[in-house]
Amino acid sequence: MHSFHNLHRLRLCSYEGVEVVFEIESPTCRELVTTHHNQQQPFILPNLQHLILCYMDNMSHVWKCSNWNKFFTLPKQQLESPFHNLTAITIYKCKSIKYLFSPLMAELLSNLKTIRIYSCSGIEEVVSNRDDEDEEMTTFTSAHTSTTLFPHLDSLDLCTLKNLKCIGGGGAKDEESNEISFSNTTTTTTFHDQFKLSEAGGVSWSLCQFAREINIQNCHALSSVIPCYAAGQMQKLQVLTVKYCDGLKEVFETQLGRSSNKNNKSGAGDEGIPRVNNNVIMLPNLKILEIRNCGGLEHIFTFSAIESLRQLEQLTVRYCFGMKVIVKKEEEDALFNLPSKEVVVFPRLKSIELVGLRELEGFFLGMNEFQLPSLDKLIINKCPKMMVFAAGGSTAPQLNYIHTKLGRRALDQEFSLNFHQTPFPSLHSATSCSATSEGITCSFHNMIELYVGWNFVVKKIIPSSELLQLQKLEKIHVEYSDKVEEVFETALEAAGRNGNSGSGSGFDESSQITTTTLVNLPNLTQLELDNLWRLRYIWKSNQWTAFEFPNLTTVTIKDCERLEHVFTSSMVGSLLQLQELRIWDCSQMKEVIVKDADVSVEEDKEKESDGKTNKEILVLPRLKSLKLKCLPCLKGFSLGKEDFSFPLLDTLEIYKCPAITTFTKGNSATPQLREIETRFGSFYAGEDINSSIIKIKQ
Numbered sequence: 229m230h231s232f233h234n235l236h237r238l239r240l241c242s243y244e245g246v247e248v249v250f251e252i253e254s255p256t257c258r259e260l261v262t263t264h265h266n267q268q269q270p271f272i273l274p275n276l277q278h279l280i281l282c283y284m285d286n287m288s289h290v291w292k293c294s295n296w297n298k299f300f301t302l303p304k305q306q307l308e309s310p311f312h313n314l315t316a317i318t319i320y321k322c323k324s325i326k327y328l329f330s331p332l333m334a335e336l337l338s339n340l341k342t343i344r345i346y347s348c349s350g351i352e353e354v355v356s357n358r359d360d361e362d363e364e365m366t367t368f369t370s371a372h373t374s375t376t377l378f379p380h381l382d383s384l385d386l387c388t389l390k391n392l393k394c395i396g397g398g399g400a401k402d403e404e405s406n407e408i409s410f411s412n413t414t415t416t417t418t419f420h421d422q423f424k425l426s427e428a429g430g431v432s433w434s435l436c437q438f439a440r441e442i443n444i445q446n447c448h449a450l451s452s453v454i455p456c457y458a459a460g461q462m463q464k465l466q467v468l469t470v471k472y473c474d475g476l477k478e479v480f481e482t483q484l485g486r487s488s489n490k491n492n493k494s495g496a497g498d499e500g501i502p503r504v505n506n507n508v509i510m511l512p513n514l515k516i517l518e519i520r521n522c523g524g525l526e527h528i529f530t531f532s533a534i535e536s537l538r539q540l541e542q543l544t545v546r547y548c549f550g551m552k553v554i555v556k557k558e559e560e561d562a563l564f565n566l567p568s569k570e571v572v573v574f575p576r577l578k579s580i581e582l583v584g585l586r587e588l589e590g591f592f593l594g595m596n597e598f599q600l601p602s603l604d605k606l607i608i609n610k611c612p613k614m615m616v617f618a619a620g621g622s623t624a625p626q627l628n629y630i631h632t633k634l635g636r637r638a639l640d641q642e643f644s645l646n647f648h649q650t651p652f653p654s655l656h657s658a659t660s661c662s663a664t665s666e667g668i669t670c671s672f673h674n675m676i677e678l679y680v681g682w683n684f685v686v687k688k689i690i691p692s693s694e695l696l697q698l699q700k701l702e703k704i705h706v707e708y709s710d711k712v713e714e715v716f717e718t719a720l721e722a723a724g725r726n727g728n729s730g731s732g733s734g735f736d737e738s739s740q741i742t743t744t745t746l747v748n749l750p751n752l753t754q755l756e757l758d759n760l761w762r763l764r765y766i767w768k769s770n771q772w773t774a775f776e777f778p779n780l781t782t783v784t785i786k787d788c789e790r791l792e793h794v795f796t797s798s799m800v801g802s803l804l805q806l807q808e809l810r811i812w813d814c815s816q817m818k819e820v821i822v823k824d825a826d827v828s829v830e831e832d833k834e835k836e837s838d839g840k841t842n843k844e845i846l847v848l849p850r851l852k853s854l855k856l857k858c859l860p861c862l863k864g865f866s867l868g869k870e871d872f873s874f875p876l877l878d879t880l881e882i883y884k885c886p887a888i889t890t891f892t893k894g895n896s897a898t899p900q901l902r903e904i905e906t907r908f909g910s911f912y913a914g915e916d917i918n919s920s921i922i923k924i925k926q
Contacts, residue, residue, distance in 0.1 A: 235273055239280040247286055250311075252293040278316040287322050291329050315339055315380070320346035327356035331397065334377050343435075344385040351389045352449075355396035355435045378438035381464075388446040397434035397458065434458035441467040448474045452481035460510045466539075471520040479519065479528055480509045509533035511540075515576075518544040527556035531594065534572055541576050541602075547584035554582070555592040571597045579605040582614070590616045598622040607631035629676060636677035638700050673697040683709040688717040695747045695773070702751050707758035714765045715757070716747070718773040748776045753805075755780065759787040766794065776802035781850075787813045793822040797868055800846040807850050812857035812883075820856070821846075821866040845871045853879040864890045871895040880913070881905040882921070891917045 240249065281287065314337060319328070325348060329337070334355070345351060386392065436442055437458040442465065444453060450473050454462065470479060509530065514537060519528060525548045529537075534555055545551060572592075577600055582588060588611045592598060596618070603624040608614065609632055629636045672678075672694040678701060680689055689706060690698070695716065706712060747767075757763065767775045780803060785794065791814050795803070800821060811817060846866075851874055856862060862885045866872065871894040878900040882888065884907055896917045903910040904920055914920045 233273075234275055236275055237278045237280070238273070238276055239282075240284060241281075242283040243287075244285055246284055248289045248292045249281065249284075249287065250291045252291060273310060274313065276311060276314050278318070279314060280318045281322055282318075282320050284322045285324060287325050289325070290317075290319075291333050293332070311336055313339055316342040316344075318342075318344045318346075319348060320344075321348070323349045326350050327353040327358065327396070329355060331355060331357055338378070339380055340378055341380050342383045342385070343381075344383075345387070345389060346385075347388045349390055352391050352393050353396035354384075354386070354392075377433060378435070381435075381438040381440070383441045383443070384436060384439040385443045386445070386447060387443070390447070391449050392447045393449050393451070394455065395434060395436045395453070397437075397455070433461070436465075437461050438464060440464050443467075443469045444473060445469075445471045446473070448472075451475055452478040454480045454509075456481040460508050462509075462511050462514070464513060465511060466513050467516045468514065469516075469518045470522060471518075473522045475524055476522045477524050479525070480511075480530075480533060482509075482530060510536045512536050513539050515539050516542045518542070519548060520544070520546045521548065523549045526550050526552045527554065529555045531555055531558040531592075531596075534574075537574060537577075539576055540574060542579045543577065544579075544581040545583075545585060546581065549584070549586055551585045551588050553588070553590060553593055555594075557592070557594040571599060573599045573601070574603075576602055578602050581605075581607040582611055583607060583609045585611045586613065588614050590614060590619060591622075592618045592620075594618075595620040600624040601626065603627050605629075605631070609633045635675060635679040635703075635705075638674040638676050671697065672701070673699075675701050677701075677703040678705070680706045680712075681708055684711055687711050688714045690716050692717045692773075695745065698747070698749050698752070700751060701749055703754040703756075704752065705754075705756045705758075706760060707756075708760075710761050712760045713762050714768065715763070716765075716767040716775070718768045743772070745773050746776065747773060748778070749780075750778055752777055752780050754782045754784075756782075756784045757786070757788055758784075760791075761787070761789050763788045763791050766791070767799075775799055777806075778802055779805050781805050782808045784808075784810045785812075785814060786810075789815045792816050792818050793820065795821045796824045797821055797846065797866070797870060798824045800848065803848055803851075805850055806848055808853045809851065810853075810855045811859065812855070814859055815861065817859045817862050819862065819864055819867050821868070823868040845873055847873040847875070848877075849873075850876055852876050855879070855881040855883075856885055857881065857883040859885045860887060862888050864888060864892060865896075866892045866894075868892075869894055871897075873897045874901070875899060877901050879905075880917075883907050888921060891921055 240246070279290075281290065317328070317340065319325070328343070328345065328351075343354070345354065384395075386395075434455050434457065436454055442453070444450065453468070453470060453476070468479075470476065509532065511533065517528070517540065519525065528543075528545065528551075543554075545554065580591075580603065582591075593616070597620045598618040600622065601624075604626045606624070606627055606629075608630060628639060630639060631637075672690065675698070678689075680686070686709065689704075689712060704715070706715060755766075757766070777799070783794065783806070785791065794809075794811065809820070811820065854865075854877060856865075867890075870892075872892050874897065877898050880898075880901055880903075882904060898913065898917050901913045901917065904913050904917075911920060
């Protein structure tokens with residue numbers, strides 16, 4: 229083995245006959261004895277830094293010692309670990325191993341930084357005392373037990389371990405958990421003595437308490453992540469991610485939860501295990517907590533834990549279908565002596581995401597006031613039972629918006645986290661909007677960004693009753709919704725659907741007199757429509773409804789197969805800020821700007837008789853980029869008789885538009901345009917863009 233003195237990385241893969249990788253034998257082992265001159269022999273793999281084990285089907289142990297009791301009687305200089313420089317352990321697809329190492333190996337792995345265990349179906353614990361418990365009263369010297377365990381451990385990554393029941397460590401031994409006390413004491417101590425210390429509230433340890441970052445996924449047998457005996461010692465933990473652990477009952481184990489999960493033979497109930505001070509959950513450096521798809525969880529924190537969350541910045545909880553609250557009340561626990569009106573402060577919490585929590589009733593249902601001075605991002609989506617954030621009131625002075633199922637909403641006096649004693653019905657309406665074939669039923673008055681995606685029910689996105697409530701709307705993004713026929717429902721359509729009745733529709737049934745409703749969207753800047761295969765109209769402007777978009781800057785339309793046009797000629801006058809217009813893969817698009825449907829043939833003839841034909845000039849003053857791609861039915865940008873002016877247009881792409889014969893039937897002024905980009909290359913635009921298109925077609 230001495231020939232591997234400089235080995236830094238060891239990878240063993242598919243060695244079927246190997247059961248034990250490292251056999252640590254008695255002190256007579258040649259690699260662990262000293263010479264007559266008291267000079268140490270070279271160790272086994274003293275420079276090994278990364279150990280990788282994969283597809284070792286019969287491997288039961290990575291490290292195994294025949295007699296730990298004799299091993300730890302060696303002088304300290306002989307106990308310098310042969311794995312002193314090992315910093316990373318990666319194990320995957322090793323189906324027979326049940327644990328990685330024992331508590332007695334902890335001191336021999338003092339430089340360990342990373343542990344990764346993936347897809348090992350037999351793993352039940354990461355640290356286990358199964359071998360150690362066979363030892364007779366093992367004695368430790370003060371030099372050994374005063375060593376800080378895993379001082380450099382940075383990352384613990386456990387994934388797809390279907391039988392993992394606990395991470396493990398040196399906890400107090402009881403009937404159900406194979407855990408033995410291991411105390412950082414400075415006196416000679418035996419396991420028997422240490423067990424007594426633990427009963428008296430002494431220090432126990434768990435591997436997870438030493439890591440800076442913990443990531444656990446697909447470990448369905450795991451009932452809790454942080455054991456109760458280590459909960460008060462989580463000094464290093466900064467990032468905790470837990471995903472797809474169906475059996476998880478608690479993230480941070482409480483002794484109450486631990487005792488209630490056991491078969492209490494004495495019948496003493498939960499009082500059989502007392503709570504001790506060092507078991508209060510302490511997370512002084514936790515910054516990021518993400519919990520996803522853990523169906524058995526009903527809460528994340530107990531109230532007593534949140535006092536330590538001074539550094540928490542991001543909290544994400546998604547698709548935990550059993551989650552009822554994020555912070556659980558402990559008012560019944562008199563041991564904490566917590567006043568019911570105590571103010572709770574999360575000084576650094578900037579982001580909260582609560583998504584797909586169908587049983588969630590609130591963040592906290594106690595009467596304590598919550599203060600979130602740094603919160604600037606709040607997402608609440610698919611939480612239909614959530615009627616309140618914190619029943620005792622909450623303030624978030626930096627929060628201006630809330631992200632919901634339909635997008636981003638503004639917070640105002642009616643819709644605010646600072647609701648104190650008043651009800652909060654708007655939270656429910658915002659997070660549980662329903663979509664039917666007739667439209668989306670919720671208030672749009674404070675909507676900033678509207679998003680509808682992967683909806684296979686709704687036909688009309690914004691009902692006519694909400695058209696005048698869109699004053700704050702800035703962005704619209706609708707994608708992959710194969711029933712959508714219209715983005716904006718017009719008043720006449722709504723009246724027809726309701727039997728020509730209903731106030732506010734613009735249609736008076738009794739008098740049969742129609743009035744025009746002006747729908748102004750003063751803050752709308754972006755419109756994006758993607759893969760709406762049945763979309764026929766974006767906004768159907770007519771004599772009953774007129775639309776204006778004074779600040780619309782960007783329009784992107786893709787894969788809308790039935791859409792035949794984008795704007796009507798009456799809308800052009802309001803497109804004062806439009807800068808980019810991109811349209812592609814719309815197989816039925818015939819023209820971009822179409823003549824208004826309410827302009828009759830008689831009106832055209834009247835204009836002709838007055839000599840006014842072709843005198844109107846439609847101006848798009850800020851349009852710089854126009855891209856038309858894969859539009860097989862497109863005949864032109866506009867086929868009306870109006871003249872167009874594009875004073876800033878400098879980018880024009882026309883690609884795979886075989887049916888185009890002209891740009892506009894009237895004149896088109898494009899003083900800044902030099903080239904037209906096509907599939908065949910760039911062509912000089914010239915002074916007359918229509919003539920250029922004819923040349924390109926030829």
